[in-house]
Amino acid sequence: MKKLIAILYVIIAYGSLYPFLFSLEELSASSLIWLNINIPSIGDVLGNLLLFLPLGVAYRLSALKQGLHLSQVDTWLRPFGIVLFFAFILQVLQIGIAERDPNLIDVLFNSIGFALGFIAINFFDRVKVSLENPIAMLPIAIVIVYLLSQLAPFVPSIDFQAFKHSIKPLLVPPSASNILLVLFNTVTWLVMFRLLSFWRPVPLTFFVFGYFGLLVAKVVIYQNSVTWAVIIAPSIGYLIFRLRDWHDDGNQKQLYVLFLASIFFSSLISAGKPIHNAFSMLPFHSYLSGQVYAGVSTILLKVSLFSAAMWLSLELKYSLHRQAYVLAGLVLITECSQIFISGRTFDIGDVVLVGVTFLLVRHIGDLLASMLGNVTEHYRSQTQDRVPKTAISCSKEKNTSVFLTSLLVGGFMLLYMAISLVLLLPSIPYNVRELFENNGSILDVLFFYVFLLCIFGGGYWSASTIKEDCELRVSEFIGTQVKILLIAFIAITLAISEESLQDIIGASVYARDILAMRAESSWLASLLKILSLSMTANFVRYVEYFVRFSAFIGFIYFPLLLTLFWVRKKQAITNKFKVTIVSSGAIVFCYITVFINASTDNLTELIESPIAISTAFISLSILAGLAYLIVSVKGTARLIWFPLIILSSIASSWYTLNYGLEPVIVKYGQTFSAADFLLGPDRENQLSQSELVIRWSVLVLGLIFVTCFACTVSRAALNLKGHFNTAFLPKESSVLYSAAGVFCLYLLYRIFGEPFHIQTISSMLNPPAQEVVKVQLQKLTNLKHAPGVITLDGKPVKDFQTALKTARAFSEINIGRGLYKASGVVTANNVKITAEPGAVIFGSASQGKGAIVAKGNNLIIDGLECHSISVPSNNGVCVRLEGRGLTLNNVYFHHAQGGLLGSPKGGDIVIQNSRFEYMGHGSFFHGVYTMAKTRLLIKNSSFLNNQTGGHEIKSRSYYTEILESVIGSSLTRDSRLIDIPNGGQVRIENSVLVEGAYSENHDLLSWGVEGVSHDEGSIVIRNNIFIADKSYARLIAMKEEPQKLDISDNIIVGGIEGAPKAFNIFFEDRADLGIKPAPFIPNL
Structure with missing residues (x-):
């Protein structure tokens, strides 16, 4: 001691x-x-x-x-x-x-x-x-230290803006480093649950309260934030903890090795800039050279990790001295490796921390051992007698458990490698390349993996869970299928982009109809307005997506379910009859929904015979089910039947597919077949018939393999079903009652919490007022658009949508004076749109995105006015860029949900001589929102009065330049004027920036507040006028300083902090400078 x-x-x-x-x-x-x-x-x-x-x-x-x-x-x-x-x-x-x-x-x-x-x-x-076992105080203390490391500096905040900042990391799309961080944190949480289980079982209620308490603390405590790792890792760790017996020596050894590997590899991953970059042999220099709370947090974290590793070694009867040397050697290797890793720093102090931790664990352990006798013998006797009730004994099913785990992990790795390889291949279909939400990231593949298991293994699970000696209840059977399809739908929506989902199943029709009720005054429209028209439309949109998705995938799911169910022996004929009737009715419903009520041209223009297409997929599903049954049967006969099944599947499906698809399609000036469109790289580069057959054969082989694999996983999971402790899962009735209670509270709030809705209900009972509204709406309906002419390359076209759709590379579109309630999608490159003075597009959005959806590159828009753009997802914009490069000159975008939403594909976004104002109309969004890999260049433009808490400009671009522009909000409730959340190079010069009294945020600007993700970081703010009408404001919020910071030669008006006094000129208020009072915004 x-x-x-x-x-x-x-x-x-x-x-x-x-x-x-x-x-x-x-x-x-x-x-x-x-x-x-x-x-x-x-x-x-x-x-x-x-x-x-x-x-x-x-x-x-x-x-x-x-x-x-x-x-x-x-x-x-x-x-x-x-x-x-x-x-x-x-x-x-x-x-x-x-x-x-x-x-x-x-x-x-x-x-x-x-x-x-x-x-x-x-x-x-x-x-x-x-405590029954006082030695449990040591693991409890280790867990407490770990929790303290997550909550430093322990100071709560009452600033609502700080609460918003703490959840902003959730808005950043997950990256590979985020996923690895989730994995490492999951292992750590699993170890912490294991330590707590030595004291007592960890019931669900204990976890739920602790979990939500941690989330609230992360939001409330200063300098903390809620990340994906904070949300996901504890839940996964707890689930894994409940599903295995971690008191078993074999499992405990695996956990110990996994924990050491996690400590080692997590230290080698670059997670941003370190506290201190310079190389130094002084111990703890990386902790002492930065902010105090960061150093304290890191020291507490490492002490908790090192002590947890030592405790696990004690439980395994390892020598504590020897394991301390092993851990110190591992940490020393890690620190030496960090010398060669950018973003990391060498610090010999971590090895010293291992020694201090060893002394703490040894002395505290000796003290407790003196109370109990031999600590190791006591603990072993305790653990043999006190296995927590929540731990699941898997000894009898150990082989099955290992087999299932190997299947799941191996299958995922194989799928990830296959998808990564396919996306790298040349000439793959464009729709496949753009399928995933995050370009086929590990998270995309994980959700896609869950989707495949549900669709191709759900039928086997459902068929096998029907008891042979009990009569099947149709309602329960239908409910089971809905649950499986719902899980599959949630997984696929998380895996692929919404645009890809709409290309497959179609856009939502009913959500659009609900949004059209804004101008109606019927009882239904009024009720939906009380509930929130946009939220109702969003809910209906996803319900419709789910129904259309279930119908689309039902051609594979239900025939496979029927095939697997009918071959089961000793199944009552009444049950088979019920399953057949329900599944057949579901297939008919699928046909009506997918083909008769189709909402996408991919299903109407590409298909000649819907019956043939349906037959192709139904027969393919049946043959895939038979293939699994043949593989699962022992004997040499399967070596003959399995290849025959594969050949039959390829031949029959290819024949019916070609019979059902359109052989010749003339579109966009090109001639191609539906098979070319679906299997070929694009419409221009068509493949030979043999190449198309080979590609289709690979798809069929993949479908059969996935079916066999998913059914095998379901079979292994069913063998373990009785050994899973599912008591911690909430009951269905509890979920339904909770959902109904939340809905009732929300309805009461909407009616009585907002006086506007009481007035709405009252006006519905007042006929004269209702008639006045009808007359006003009738006047709006009878408003005639001004005449105008739209030309494409000098030739008149029918409408704006046609002009965009049929434009070729380097086409010029001219829009004459007039009001156009129109929108469209332009896919060609280097198109220029020129609008005459008085040409306005409004009130229409294509693909649920915006007035102009630019899928091509280098679009130029000149002189256009755009307003009143809204979509159910609340990010309707005048221009939605999905290609590379955009130039906006002399445009006027106003009173829309957003002005511009950029693309992550790269290129320059140029805005000049333009005006954006009153964006965020009716929803939370920004005036201009650009993504990474692009440059944003703004000159001589105005961005004014963004609404509903959005930023005037939000740029994730690696380079942002704003020159000779006016950015201000004196009348509306905006947030920051300019938000650069991921850092990068920023240049703001010769501009006027005004923060109004109603702004939600005290910061005028921000840089890197969501984490710096660009390699180069610099801020140059010179020769500007900054005005703040709030009593207190901050010039710029930064999590860390960039490599270059130049804030000089600016005029600062009002209580703005954060600008160097020596290099800028300060005025107390507007009167001191001699400019008009608010809400006046001065021009350049």
Whole structure:
């Protein structure tokens, strides 16, 4: 124990006197000023408390080991005096260090921290009385330290804007590093649940309350945020913990090795810029050179991880000394490796932390062992007698469990490699290349994997769970199919983009009809307005998507279900009859929904005979089911029948497919077949018939393989079904009642919480007012658009949509003066759209995205006015860029949900001589929103009065340049004027930026607040006028400083902080500068 106390003294002195740059000049200059007592910041207070807290713990443990009690004065008086004198000496020595700020009051907080640590042991001393096994205090303490590391600096905030910032990381699409972080955190949480289980079982209620408490704390506590890892990792870790017996020696060894591997690999992944970049041999330099809370958080995290690893080694009867050396060697290798990894820093202090952790675990363990006898023998006897009730014994099904795990992991890895390879191949269909939401990331493939298991394995699961000796209840059978299809639908919507989903199943018809009720005053329209028209439309849209998706995939799912069900022996004929009737009716419903009520031209223009297409997929599904049944039967006969099934599947499906598809399609000036469109790279590069047959054969082989694999997984899972503890899952009735209760509360809030809706209900009962509304709506309906002519390459065309659709490369579209309620999609490259003065497009959106959906590259739009664009997803924009490159010149975009939504494909986005105002109309969105891999170049343009809490400009581009422009919001409730959430290069010059009194955010600008993801980072803000009409404002919010920061030669008006005083000119308010009061926004 004396060694531990001595090491703690050294570490405290080291941290207090770092970086050891003593100066006699500093000592003489400081004189006795340090004797003044200055109230430090909350961060400094917490740092001083936590610095001496471990020393108090160590002294108390030493006293307990010697049998001393608090009633004896020498127990606490002598250590307290030594610590008080030590803290005083540290403050005296800090006088001679320029980087340190000595303060006598720090001695007081150091003493309080020591006292807290000294007294804290009493809490554990009392807790051990209520524990059957007092040694459980050690793993409990490890878990508490880990939780503290997640919540530093422990200071809650009451700023609503800070709450919004804390959830913004959820808006960033997950990347590969995010997924790896989720995996590492999942392993850590699994270990923490394992430690807690030594004390007591971890029931669902305990986890739920703790989980949501952590989420709330992450939102409320200053400098914390809710990430995907925080949301996903604890849930997955808890689920894995409940599904295996982690008290089994074999499982525990696997967990120990996995945990060490997780510590090693997580340290090698670059997770952004370190606290300190320079190489140094000084221990703990990376913690002491940055912010206090970050250093404290990292130290607590590493102490908890190292101590957890040592505890697991104790449970496995490993030598603690030997495992400490192993862990120290592993950490040393990790630190040496980080010298060669960008974004990481070498710090020998981590090896020192391993030693300190070893001493803590050993001494605390020895203390508890002295109470219980031999700690190892006691623990082994306890664990043999006290296996938690929630742990699942898998000993009888160990082989099946290993087989199922191997199947799932191996299948996923194989699918991921296959999809990655396919996406890299040349000449793959364009629709396949653009299928996934995040370009085939590991998360996309994971959800797609779940989708395949549900569709191709759900039929086997459903057929096998029908009991042979019980009569089948049709309602339960239908409910099971709906659940399976719903899980598959959720998985596929998370895997692929909404545009791809609409290309497959069609757009939502009923959601569009609901949004059209905005101008109606019927009872139904009024009711939907009370419920929120946009939310209702969104709900209906996804319900319609689910129905259309289920119908589309039903041609494979239900025939496969029937095939697998009918071959089962000893099944009652009445059950077979019911399943056949329900499945046949479902197939008829699928045909009506998919073909008769189709909402996409892919199903109407490409298909000549819907019956033939339906037959092709039904027969293919039946043959795939038979293929699995043949493979699952032992004997040599399957070697003959399986190839015959494959050949039959390929031949029959290819013949019926060609019979059902359109052989010749003339569109966009090109002639191609439906098979070319579906299997070929594009319409222009057509493949030979043999190449198409080969591609179709590969697809059929893949479908049969996936069917066999998914059915095998379902069969293995059913063998373990009785051994899974599903008691922690909520009952269906509870879910339904909870959903109904939430809906009722929401309805009451909408009716009585907002006076507008009470007025709406009252107006419905007042016929005169209703007639007035009808007359006004009738006048709006009878409004005639002004005449106008639209030309494509000098030739008149029918309408705006036709012009965009039929445009070729380098086409020019001219829009004459007039009002056009129209929208369209342009796919050609280098198209120019020129609008005459007075040409306006409004009130229409294509593909649920925007007025102009630019899929081609380098589109130019000149002189166009656009307004009143809205879609159910609340991101309807005047221009939706999905290609590369865009130029907007002299455009006027206003009163829409958004002005421009960019593409992540790259290219330059140029906006000049243009005006954007009153965006975010009726929804939360931004005036301009660009993505990564692009450059945003703005010149001589205005962005004014964004609404509903959106930014005037939000740029994720790696380079953002704003010159000679006006950006302001004096009348509306916007957020930041310019938001650059992922960093990059920023240049703002010769512009006027005005933050109004109604803005939700105190920050005018931001840079890297969601994490810096671009390699180069620089900020140049020069020769601008900044005006803030709020009592307090901040010029720019940054999580970390860029490589270059130049804020100079600006005029700052109002209470704006964050600009260097020496390099900028400041005025107290508008009157001081001599400009008009708000809401006036000055021009350049």
